[in-house]
Amino acid sequence: MPQPTEYELTVTAEDPKKPEEKKDSEKAAFEGLSKLDDTKDSEDMSEEDLQLKNELEMLVERLKESNTELYRPALETLRTLIRTSTSSMTSVPKPLKFLRPHYPELQKLYDAWPSSEDKSLFADILSVLAMTYSDTEPRGTLRYRLLAASMRPTDSPLADPGNWGHEYVRHIAAELGEEYSVRETPEEGAEVKAVPLEVGSIEDLRTLAKQCAIFLLGHNAEPDAVDLLEELEIVNELVELVDENTYGRVCQYMIRCVTLLPPPDDRSPSLFAWATKNSSVKTSTPLPTRHLMKRQLAFMLARASIPLVWLQPPTDEDGDADVDDELPQDLIDCLSNTRLSASFRDFGKEVGVAEAKSLEDVYKTHLENTRPNAPSVDSARANLAGTFVNAFVNAGFGNDKLMVEADEGNSWIYKNKDHGMMSAAASLGLSLLWDSEVGVSHVDKYTYSAEEHIKAGALLATGILHCGVRTDADTAAALLSEQVENKSVPLKTAAIMGLALAYAGSQHPDLLSVLLPHVADDTVTMEISSLAALALGFIYVGSENGEITGTILQTLMERAERSDGGLEEKWGRFMVLGLGMLYLGLQEASDATIETLKAIEHPLAKTAQVIVDACAYAGTGNVLKKEKEKEEKKAEEDKEKKEEAKEGAEAPKEPKDDTFQAFAVIGVALIAMGEEVGAEMSLRQFNHLMHYGEPVIRRSVPLAIGLVSTSNPQLPILDTLSKYSHDNDLHVALNAIFAMGLVGAGTNNARLAQMLRQLAGYYYKEPDCLFMVRVAQGLVHMGKGTIGLNPFFADRTIMGRPAVAGLLATLTAFTDAKGFIMDKYHWMLYFLTPAMFPRFLITLDEELNPLPVTVRVGQAVDVVGQAGKPRTISGFQTHQTPVRLGTTERAELATEEFFPYASVLEGFVILHKNPGYEKEDKMEM
Helix, strand or coil: CCCCCHHHHHCCCCCCCCCHHHHHHHHHHHHHHHHCCCCCCHHHCCHHHHHHHHHHHHHHHHHHCCCHHHHHHHHHHHHHHHHCCCCCCCCCCHHHHHHHHHHHHHHHHHHHCCCCHHHHHHHHHHHHHHHHHCCCCCCHHHHHHHHHHHCCCCCCHHHCHHHHCHHHHHHHHHHHHHHHHHHHCCCCCCCCCCCCCCCCCHHHHHHHHHHHHHHHHCCCCHHHHHHHHHHCCCHHHHHHHCCCCCHHHHHHHHHHHHHHCCCCCCCCCHHHHHHCCCCCCCCCCCHHHHHHHHHHHHHHHHHCCCCHHHHCCCECCCCCECHHHCCCHHHHHHHCCCCHHHHHHHHHHHCCCCCCCCHHHHHCHHHCCCCCCCCCCCHHHHHHHHHHHHHHHCCCCCCCCCCCCCCCCCCHHHHCCCHHHHHHHHHHHHHCCCCHHHHHHHHHHHHHCCCHHHHHHHHHHHHHHCCCCCCCCCHHHHHHHHHHHCCCHHHHHHHHHHHHHHCCCCCCHHHHHHHHHHHHCCCCCHHHHHHHHHHHHHHCCCCCCHHHHHHHHHHHHHHHHCCCCCCCCCCHHHHHHHHHHCCCCCHHHHHHHHHHHHCCCCHHHHHHHHHHHHHHCCCCCCHHHHHHHHHHHHHHHHHHHHHHHHHCCCCCCCCCCCHHHHHHHHHHHHHHCCCHHHHHHHHHHHHHHHHHCCHHHHHHHHHHHHHHCCCCCCHHHHHHHHHHCCCCCHHHHHHHHHHHHHHCCCCCCHHHHHHHHHHHHHCCCCHHHHHHHHHHHHHHCHHHHCEECCCEECCCCEECHHHHHHHHHHHHHHCCCCCCCCCCCHHHHHHHHHHCEECEEEEECCCCCECCCEEEEEEECCCCCCCCCCCCEEEEEEEECCEECCCCEEEEECCCCEEECCCCCCEEEEEEECCCHHHHHHHHC
């Protein structure tokens, strides 16, 4: 037989670059070998194969002889033949195929040998051969591996299972998991009937697992290594096994796996895991570098709206904090988003959108297909639409022509009337968004107006412009808290919701005592009580605050017992939404609250259960919860049909409250929105509901579609919403038009803009629909294409809770659009403010000054678990920072001149100069 070449010795079964498909095919071939016919005629073999078979049989015969000196050479030759054999993607290595018939007699021969180093090598060879008997002798490969390990020193070169190749290591890893499960499964009630091996202990299994993990980590199989150590419950030991080349891929895979864990393990602090992946604050890191890492982490925490109260140092018994533990002022500035306004305006100048846009720039009425003799629209309604369009389009730039730069006497406010004035004055806050210093001075002059609605709008504007930023003076709380007690309903309402928007997600401790009494006060109207509960939901979103929960539940119980409690009013949905926001993303933490709601005998309690349950599992993609909601809805419908049949056709029918069905539809979208596959599947479900659902369900379907794909205008979704926008039911059409605005928010999508212009001509006789078309146009051009509404960030892995709360509150208003948005509560469109955030990448130097660098921007590609170093973006273009990023886009540094302190290039990213970059350039020269 010809000796193997050097190339054949290296390119063997353990080839680390072997494709995944090849591994899977070979594994299937190994497992299926036992079903092959062993009596293959020698006539079918080639001369080389026949020679190999005869040689292997001769070696087996030598092992049966009495001369022990022949054992070692025979075993070494067998080992060499097996290791150097090559195979195609669909076949088993020929030495294993030819040795398979001899496996039983080799087992008997092994048992007769005394313990020795030769027997250890014999066990290794049997371990490899056992792969071909995996169907009849479970875990035989592992058994002989453990036997071999027990007879050799730990420092032996044969101790590494990787010597036998990649497929062997994968086979061992699979059997390790099976064996560990068998040993850990209790005997009583156990489903696994397999008997554990009599060889080795749990520690032996874990030691072997770590050896396999080291091989897998070194051969582009990080996911396999993580899965193996996780299965043997020693994943914490990965820290000792990874190196600078593998830790990044391991972290990516582990973070992505968190959502697949059963509750409550799937509620990992993913933000911190993500943030610290490349920004770990280690004691060995030099002090200046550590502080820069903390700054980067502060930017990330600010983007996630982490409450500052969580980050303050603990206090002693006297209530004083340790001075040494207090956060430096520069970190507090990063955490408070104080740089956001100035940076955003500079970004606008860089991308050429700093100039204010007029209404005509957005509407482009000369392109609309309007009829020449079309009647003029209601000027008040048109001006109101212009208010929102101007606010959304010029948001954050502080230079719009209608409000900020208009003379006081000629302000756009006076072209509106009554509640329109309130929305117009409040729009000033959106134009001056995030600019607390200049914004307060602009708004202040309207707080002294004699007109009640203008003053109320100014209060709301104060809250809006502070949304997402924190100031040392707590200006919004100082200006608005005292107005919460005002007797005027518009002023009271504006102050309450102003606080809600200004402190969304902050968990400000002083606001609890300001707002909570208004929830429990049974002398106030349901409107005030519900908005106070909603405001607390905004401020304490995802906090599971027991005091607020108890107060809202007590209020619902007391009002349910009274005939004039007001729970039948349209405002009740906002009170229970405030309750649901407290449990946003907390999953099973809401169980006790849902059980309490079941004890309340009122239709609103059913709606509350659906809202709280959906909020608790928001963004998780939990399929079981979605199925449960559909089953509950079907059971409710069946129950109603049975009750109607019992009552008979002559009995008078009371109007049923089916509001909960609307929120069940939105709830499906809320749960699915965080996961791409689930979101795509939910769209099919919405299509069925649109065809066969009741009117209340059909009206909610467009809202759900808008929530699933916020700021992500995919073509199929645009076509679906365009179809729904022409529905015979104007409520459906109205919500579909608004959903088109949500889907295209801040994208400047040309196709969507054309659709909306066509709708403007189509609905020229319907003032409500035309108003909504204008609002949708404003949303599509939000921030002139620089501000989005998508609540997910950090490569779409982390959910911003205040952003989801803002979207939910807005959609809740649209569940009864005629009663809220189209009535005098159009200011509820400003609930979108917490979800508004710039879609930019700004790179900073170590002094936090802008540092333009070259980056590639393209469509994000999921490379988690893929072998090698595949590109994470496709179809990229090269730009210089600052750059604008889409919802599904990702950026990468184009050169290695700088290292980023953040693993995902979004928002503010601090860069560190690569000390070796200039040296490399000089060497090349």
